[in-house]
Amino acid sequence: MRSMKLLCFVASTVLATVSGAAQTPNIMHAQEIEVQHHPTPEEIRDRLNYPQFQKDAKDLEVLVTVLAVSSYANECVTPSDRSPEVSRFNLSP
Secondary structure: OHHHHHHHHHHHHHHHHHHHHHOOOOHHHOOOOOOOOOOOHHHHHHHHOOHHHHHHHHHHHHHHHHHHHHHHHHHHOOHHHOOHHHHOOOOOO
């Protein structure tokens, strides 16, 4: 019983020493800490004024309009009224 207590004490001491040594920072070889970059208001404004963003926004607007018109047209026209050229495109969602 006494040897078991001594063994547990020695094992816990060794583990505490090893884990403590592993957490000691090495000042000579410090690692860079990476943090998430939060854009500043100026960066957000610059990104929104970027010509590619403006072009993408216009393209998205056109795409939404086309989808809305095609959805409306698909609801208003029966399958028998469609021409063969139109019926080969599946416009249903």
